[in-house]
Amino acid sequence: MPPERVVSLVPSVTESLFDLGLGHTVIAITDYCLHPADKLTALPRVGGTKNVGVADVVALNPDLVIANHEENTQADIEALQAAGIPVWLTFPKTVRDALDLLHDLVRRFNAPQQELRIVAIEKAYEWAVTAAANSESPAPRVFCPIWRDAAEAPAWWMTIRGDTYVSDVIAVCGGQNVFADRDRRYPLAADLDPTRSPRPAPDRDTRYPRVTLDEILAAQPEVILLPSEPYAFSETDADFWRQFPDLPAVQNDHIHLVDGSLLTWHGTRLGRALQEIPSLIIM
Numbered sequence: 001m002p003p004e005r006v007v008s009l010v011p012s013v014t015e016s017l018f019d020l021g022l023g024h025t026v027i028a029i030t031d032y033c034l035h036p037a038d039k040l041t042a043l044p045r046v047g048g049t050k051n052v053g054v055a056d057v058v059a060l061n062p063d064l065v066i067a068n069h070e071e072n073t074q075a076d077i078e079a080l081q082a083a084g085i086p087v088w089l090t091f092p093k094t095v096r097d098a099l100d101l102l103h104d105l106v107r108r109f110n111a112p113q114q115e116l117r118i119v120a121i122e123k124a125y126e127w128a129v130t131a132a133a134n135s136e137s138p139a140p141r142v143f144c145p146i147w148r149d150a151a152e153a154p155a156w157w158m159t160i161r162g163d164t165y166v167s168d169v170i171a172v173c174g175g176q177n178v179f180a181d182r183d184r185r186y187p188l189a190a191d192l193d194p195t196r197s198p199r200p201a202p203d204r205d206t207r208y209p210r211v212t213l214d215e216i217l218a219a220q221p222e223v224i225l226l227p228s229e230p231y232a233f234s235e236t237d238a239d240f241w242r243q244f245p246d247l248p249a250v251q252n253d254h255i256h257l258v259d260g261s262l263l264t265w266h267g268t269r270l271g272r273a274l275q276e277i278p279s280l281i282i283m
Contacts, residue, residue: 002110003064007057008033009049009076010068010090013105014040016267020106020114028060035269052076058083066090094168095125098266117268124274125172131278132174140283142175143221143249144263146208147231156192156210164207166263169273170225175281178219184209222248223281227260256280 007028008014014033017023023036028044030052044060047053049071057065057080067077069091080087088108092098099122106114132139144166147158160166162180170177183206185191185198191210224241226233238255241247249255258280262273 002108005060005062005064007046007060007062007065009046009052009072010066011035011049011071012261012265012267012269013066013068013090015265015269016102016105019268020102020109020111020117022105022109022111022114025109027062028057052080054079054083058085064088092266093163093165095165095172095266095270096168098165098270099125101266102268121268121271121274124271128172128174128274128278132172135174135282137283139171139174139176140222140254140281141178141220141248142170142223142225142281143178143216143219144170144225144227145231145233146227146264148233148237154192154212154214156212157216158208158210161207161209165266169263169277170281173274173277173281175223178221179209179211182209182211182215217244217247220248222252222283223254224249224256225263225280226255226257227263228257229260229264233257252283254280254283 004025005027006025008017008026009030011030011033014026014029015035017026018036018039023039026043028046029040031045031048033040046056050073052072054076062085065080065085065087067087067089069089077087077089090101092101099118102118106112106118143159145157145159146166149156159179160177161182162177167177167180186201186204187199190196190198192212226237235257238257241255242250244250261269262277
């Protein structure tokens with residue numbers, strides 16, 4: 001039987017369920033589920049993505065909880081499973097994965113009529129991939145931070161390695177992530193100091209390195225994307241980079257504030273991303 005009582009712990013999935021005509025199954029959401037705003041006001045909220053009110057979810061007696069490997073904690077997921085609640089743990093790492101997740105949603109909810117909506121996004125994806133592959137110019141080098149800390153010495157910016165969803169969005173939209181091959185190093189002091197020898201970290205996530213100003217300037221990005229989430233980069237951050245006139249992104253005037261959800265929200269929002277992000281990257 002298709003799920004009828006769903007708790008969504010993933011903002012992008014919440015939006016996708018409503019966009020795909022499945023919003024009537026949603027009985028609760030997180031504090032960070034924002035879209036579609038006009039349809040979420042009456043729904044109970046069960047905490048943040050990192051601190052889910054497990055008891056509140058269990059009390060709602062859902063027949064499915066949709067979670068995400070990165071957005072929700074392992075402890076919360078295990079607690080829900082221990083309470084006998086079915087949990088669908090999602091983890092798309094590429095644009096293709098995100099499209100497959102949308103197909104899985106309509107199959108799981110027995111809503112084949114919604115496949116046409118996904119096919120339209122898929123066509124935009126195929127067009128973007130083809131355009132990038134057929135470009136006569138090299139893919140512009142893109143720096144996309146997702147967090148920063150100017151208080152520490154040295155100041156650092158957190159960015160994304162190549163095997164992340166954000167990096168794949170950039171690649172599909174015609175760009176080249178300048179830190180695609182940069183691992184996060186452990187111990188953390190080695191992440192910011194190239195003279196420190198990193199130690200093996202097989203049980204640690206290395207996909208989100210912290211990089212210094214010197215590393216960023218040496219990477220010579222031609223485009224800088226400053227997303228509004230998870231860190232809210234602002235015009236002040238854009239102005240910071242404009243003080244380096246030799247930086248190609250400054251010379252090209254390609255420093256852009258961007259709606260962070262277009263880079264990080266897998267789901268139906270991908271349709272907007274494929275329309276808007278290429279124009280920020282392709283020069």
